[in-house]
Amino acid sequence: MKVLIRGAGVAGLTLAHELATRGATVTVVEKREEIAGNASWQAGGMLAPWCERESAEEVVLTLGLGAADWWDAALPGHVSRNGTLVLAPARDVGELDRFGRRTSGFKQLDTSGIAALEPALGGRFGRGLYFAQEAHLDPRKALLALRDKLLDMGARLEFGGCAASAPADVEVDCTGMADRRAELRGVRGEMLILRTDEISLARPVRLLHPRIPAYVVPRGENLFMVGATMIECDAAGPITARSTMELLGAAYALHPAFGEAELVETGVGVRPAFADNLTRVERDGQHLSINGLYRHGFLLSPAMAQQAADMILTKSRSKGVCS
Incomplete structure (x- = not known):
């Protein structure tokens, strides 16, 4: 399976890692010249599902509970589990x-x-x-480490353009606000x-x-x-x-x-x-999107990446919503 991912923020890179780990051939295309500069770069990096539950739906807690373990497994040594x-x-x-x-x-x-x-x-x-039981990481170090690990795993990362050099079976939009749909x-x-x-x-x-x-x-x-x-x-x-x-x-x-x-x-x-502040993974044929991460990028991106990878590799669902 060859997958093209548009966007090298936390959503795109976590999905790329999830897919590469499962054996897919992954290309990430980013319009910026480097990893820095997007909303993920400015994030706090808190893996705090219980604190976020104070102002979010129960599903944010449920899906966020595994975030620290996912990041720890993907990038050993990057997660601080000090609460x-x-x-x-x-x-x-x-x-x-x-x-x-x-x-x-x-x-x-x-x-x-x-x-x-x-x-x-x-x-x-x-x-x-x-x-x-909460944790945190440095989002900038995590993004750069994910980039380097993906390259070591054989993934392609192409910066400074919108067109991929290789064909793909599935395309995933992880571009955040660059996806100018009306409901965002x-x-x-x-x-x-x-x-x-x-x-x-x-x-x-x-x-x-x-x-x-x-x-x-x-x-x-x-x-x-x-x-x-x-x-x-x-x-x-x-x-x-x-x-x-x-x-x-x-x-x-x-x-x-x-x-x-x-x-x-x-x-x-x-x-x-989105209006309900919940993240969505959506599929339309061979095109998917992960969007609406709101203030929960590093907390929810692992769960969203797993949902999207399941859709891509098993083709069993057409839509997954964080709700």
């Missing part, structure tokens, strides 16, 4: 109760419990929720990368706020990703001043050391979403 810590400033502590009511899989922590997990945050927060909408996410050696975190920390919840994800080498806004807009462009201030304010509220951090990078990614 997720959810906190709130004293004035917003009621947000912790609301968050907890809408999900599961967590342990309640007091001040000493928070300090035991993250010494740098000791004494700063009175309560927290700890999701011990863009959800803009803005993020910062900060550098400071004055604080160390072992896991992603979500800071709750009734209007602007944010998260801080450690990236190693004293780098921290701070994200991300959720703006109903399909315009890319640079980050806004307002979003920059809000994200910096959230980082500072987590720990004042971030006030002296170096602002290394700002970024914007436009994530494709």
